[in-house]
Amino acid sequence: MSTIWPQNLGETKGPKYKKLADTIRSAVDDGNLLVGTKLPPVRELSYQLGITPGTVARAYSILTEEGLLQAEVGRGTFVAAKQKPVLDDVWARQLHVHELKNPDHISLFSPRIPDVGQVAAIRKALIQVSEGPELSFLSYPTRSAYQPVREAVVEWLSELPLGSLNEKDVVLTHGGQSGLMVVMQAILQGPQPTVLVEDLSYAGFRRAAELLRARVVGVEMDKHGVVPASLEKAVRQSGAVAFCTSPEVHNPTGLYTPLERRQEIVRVARRHGIQIIEDDCYRMGDPRAPSYRSLAPELGWHVSSISKTLTPSLRVGFALSPQGRGADLRRAAEHGYFGLAQPLAALTCILLRDPKTKVLAREVQAEMARYVRSAVNTLGGFDLTWDDQVPFLWLRLPAGWRSAAFTRAAEAQGVQIRSADEFALRDGRAPNAVRIAVNCHVSLAVFEAAMQRLRALLDNPPEQISV
Template identity: 60%
Template structure:
């Protein structure tokens, strides 16, 4: 071990912890450090190199996240065996099992393909079981969640969110919980008012109802909420927050362009209206600036890993406007103390793993294969789709009403959602349905479900039913 270290660390513009990690990483790659070799204790190596113990500890943490070394309680830190290659065996078994069972195909909500995330989670659970026992014994704390917040900040670093760091990130129990925590932070008074688009994610309405809020819909077009309609709604009824899904509109799959976002920001500033951006359905790169970058003083942001890696962990991320992070943290801490430490640590391991970005890319590619099948079968109808959106939006042809079509589809063994589910109870919904991708059935079985829907579309009932 002594032979890999220089007399002093070479000059570098980067941080010293990254330089230490790089020296060890290269030594592992060229076999100067072999599997099982023990690294020096943190304090010993810090003394030898003339740096702080914290610098060495951070280098070791980075290498642990990369899977190159592993810490064993009471023994020390060792060079880890090579990582297990990511394979799709779990997904293959899942698909084969689902295909053999027969029965209905649920296309209510997106179900992700497994492109290695199950293997990563399995490895993470093993590492979690070997970690510091305090992870399994103590309450979550703000300091304890810092490594996860730092991992989230790195995960979101390329997003056009405006300035933020790990201290701005609040960990929640999924995106829906993030929406609820933001409402708890923002809304005041006995009957606050929330504004949503005519068609939108039903979770806005449900979270608002829990807060005893009045939820009002605002006119929208193909680009999202209409700024003039928002201005009119605020002038006539007042409101405290407007909820939007601009990057991937749920349920239509539309995208809000930059000019529309700027126009809505202008209205919000004129009326001192807060903005909540739900970005949970974006799986690729953001195409334009987020609301938090456009209106950093009033825009709240929430996302999760449910549509990119897995919904099973129920972990989401909320970010407040500038100078309001403390309020958001307080609402979360008062509500549930924090995300359970084992879940937080497992999520940190997942987001910090060098293989995870590649897995997420393969998940996107896998889901795009299902979208391609849906478009090939249903493309001659009025279909809105995007290869990186895990559902398609189908405007029904003459002869069908959405409720009747959903009932007929269910009788044919395919479960889909009517546009009515995305409107307020007394609102008007278009004659359309949302068809989600189910990556946990085989492509052949998914294609069969699409062909059953096409058969219904080609043969509407003689009498229109509702």
């Protein structure tokens, strides 16, 4: 295997982790690295190539995210087999097969919401859908037929400070990420438009933009979000057409952008005609300030979903256009996927119009808050950003730990969390921190035990700083 590694990598110019990742990809494509082959440990390969362990770890992380490699706790990193369909008669149990095989394992990668009655409500609504008119199961989605669904969305969102909202401003999407894609398709023009994001931000912004051949540029941020002066400088230098942000619940830090800062950002956007795409999918409680769609009705696009309040399994989201841009948004959706499947649209309408559904959403919120407070009881002595209306916590690591090493150590203890590196741009710098999501699919006792395992690691950093 030693012959596949690039020579003198430590002396090359440009990002070394990219060169290493490209080398591994080529070796897999050429058959020099076969499925199941174990790659050298991070420290061993870094010594062999004359580069830092962090460079090797970053290359491995990128390829693991792509599905080319897989990391197995206690065994190492291997060339992954090609993905095979897992949908069969026991598909539901396959969703969390790793946890089923390893009872002590808990995933805190993404929030998992509790069942407080919404499963029964969905089952009841599905029966209603199944008893609908026969022709509704034999027809394409149409704009006019789905008007009641869009009106239900407007009613569902009526308590939020979104400005004037009409059903013609609403497009139904396959979850929040689909909503971001549709909005970008409605906005982006030219051979390679530029999209701005905060230096540390939701990776879905970057992925959506890159799929549309857009260039992504990071902008300096502080404790209130993007720095307006830096945003203006980035717009001038890049000619960007859109800025993506999550002002209510910044992902991954959980921070919040106050009204005064939002107003400064709106002034920058208006000076340059830049569109603002607001992702509101992680907010569970009441909003703390008007949305950008309300503050800048001509520039503000809004994306939300029911994934964090009711269920992520239905993949239902909502994209809202600014004033006068509804036709652009509808065109992007209709040309992309025609619309939601009729049974799913009918199910969404039933759920959103049922007064009990908002009660269920509040109960989901209350139960998630209980888990957040439990985590704070254990980890609150460390540098922690949290809010019991936010389904994750942001932990800045103490001296002696680096985020990559801490996430590996946590996984060895059966706890999966996300490193700050996953939220930074490819060439950006990430803080020494991790994101811990709430998992209400396990009992509070199991969740608390996981927090205790993390606490034990934090209290006992390695003697040498590792990366």
